[in-house]
Amino acid sequence: MITAQEALTRLKEGNARFVKNVNSDVASVIQTKRPELVEVQAPLAIVLGCSDARVPAELVFDQSLGDLFVIRVAGNVVAPSGIGSVEFAALNFGTPLVVVLGHSRCGAISATVDVLTGNSKIPSQNLHSIVKRIRPAVETLLCTELRHDHKALIEQSVRANVRASVEHLSSGSSTLENLINEGKLLVVGAEYSLETGEVDFFYEDYWERTRNLEAESNS
Numbered sequence: 001m002i003t004a005q006e007a008l009t010r011l012k013e014g015n016a017r018f019v020k021n022v023n024s025d026v027a028s029v030i031q032t033k034r035p036e037l038v039e040v041q042a043p044l045a046i047v048l049g050c051s052d053a054r055v056p057a058e059l060v061f062d063q064s065l066g067d068l069f070v071i072r073v074a075g076n077v078v079a080p081s082g083i084g085s086v087e088f089a090a091l092n093f094g095t096p097l098v099v100v101l102g103h104s105r106c107g108a109i110s111a112t113v114d115v116l117t118g119n120s121k122i123p124s125q126n127l128h129s130i131v132k133r134i135r136p137a138v139e140t141l142l143c144t145e146l147r148h149d150h151k152a153l154i155e156q157s158v159r160a161n162v163r164a165s166v167e168h169l170s171s172g173s174s175t176l177e178n179l180i181n182e183g184k185l186l187v188v189g190a191e192y193s194l195e196t197g198e199v200d201f202f203y204e205d206y207w208e209r210t211r212n213l214e215a216e217s218n219s
Contacts, residue, residue, distance in 0.1 A: 001094055002044050003096055006044075007044040007096055007097040008186070010063075011061045011097075011099065012199075014061040015060060015198065018059065018060055018061070024062055037065060042094075043066065043068050044063075044096075045068055045097040046068075046071070046089045046090065046095050046097065046099070047070045047099045048078070048099070048169070050075060050101070051074045052103060055101070055192050057070050057101065058070070069095060071085045074108040074130050075130050075133070075134050076162065077161075077165065078168040079129075083169065086098055090175075096185060097185070097188070098169060099201075100162050100165040100169065101191075102159065102165075102191045103192040103194060104155070104193050108130055109134060109161060112130075112134040112135060112138050113138055113153060116135065116138055116139065117147075137157060137164040138157045138161070162189040162190070165189070169187050188201055189201070189202060
């Protein structure tokens with residue numbers, strides 16, 4: 001079985017190829033792999049990403065058919081169905097890595113900021129459920145100087161929302177929490193740049209950070 005760190009390295013290497021426009025020959029790889037995947041799948045990573053059409057995880061990480069278990073929802077928010085999907089892949093396939101993938105200029109983040117700053121209203125109840133999940137990450141930043149800089153507020157809100165989703169997955173499910181504690185699962189956060197194509201893994205190993213903070217507070 002591939003380890004979480006090995007999976008993370010493969011994603012980073014794949015993204016480097018994507019940025020340099022030297023992606024693998026996906027067509028030939030798919031032709032070879034499709035028959036093998038009829039009966040079984042063994043994705044190396046689970047990606048919880050935004051629904052934005054400009055951020056297809058398989059292309060961004062230069063991975064092929066069957067390599068990624070992808071869950072996409074506007075704003076890469078964590079809802080019960082998303083947690084269940086992550087649990088399903090982790091338990092059934094032994095997938096060792098979860099990547100929460102946000103991206104620059106996220107429409108769901110911008111919409112949430114506009115609602116919280118009084119510049120727009122939520123047009124439907126279903127959209128409200130997405131804004132509701134993003135809202136806590138944005139509200140914290142509105143209490144800082146960022147409230148005076150709309151562009152910077154959006155940029156930092158994207159990252160804050162990724163961090164919130166990482167924390168929710170890491171501590172909001174006893175199933176995932178147990179897998180993390182057993183060293184069988186790693187949950188990390190990342191941001192894809194629409195401008196450059198690069199993925200910045202900026203929030204790795206949340207669980208280890210949490211344990212270190214707890215140890216410090218108890219000392």
